[in-house]
Amino acid sequence: MNIGQLARQAGVPIDTVRYYERQHLLPTAQRSAGGYRVFSDSDLTRLQFIRRAKALGFSLDEIGELLDLSDQRGQDMAQVRDSAVHKLRDIEQRIDELQRMHAALKQLVDACPGHGGLEQCPILAALTEPRQ
Numbered sequence: 204m205n206i207g208q209l210a211r212q213a214g215v216p217i218d219t220v221r222y223y224e225r226q227h228l229l230p231t232a233q234r235s236a237g238g239y240r241v242f243s244d245s246d247l248t249r250l251q252f253i254r255r256a257k258a259l260g261f262s263l264d265e266i267g268e269l270l271d272l273s274d275q276r277g278q279d280m281a282q283v284r285d286s287a288v289h290k291l292r293d294i295e296q297r298i299d300e301l302q303r304m305h306a307a308l309k310q311l312v313d314a315c316p317g318h319g320g321l322e323q324c325p326i327l328a329a330l331t332e333p334r335q
Contacts, residue, residue: 206232209242213250220250228253228267260294261286 232240314325
């Protein structure tokens, strides 16, 4: 299949396919006699793997590591699980941070009447007061 067909089937832009190829997440494509990239079903499977891993929050470097592990069939799955556990902890930390941000911003929004002079705005006051 050509790059357009691969991109369409995987649901990504063509530039994304080229980028993943440059980042060595996809193998360098074979070329047709006319110089066009030719991709296989295994390239599509790999691209779908990348998309699913990105949707779970893995970075491209982490995805590269997962792909390397996936390519080593017959190995123990412990490393894959460890990577997923690490990513899960990272996501949980980000959720905690977002919840703290949400609570702080909600408190400021609730304290702001939404009318009157800016010098009385609790949101601006909180943003401009010195940190202790």
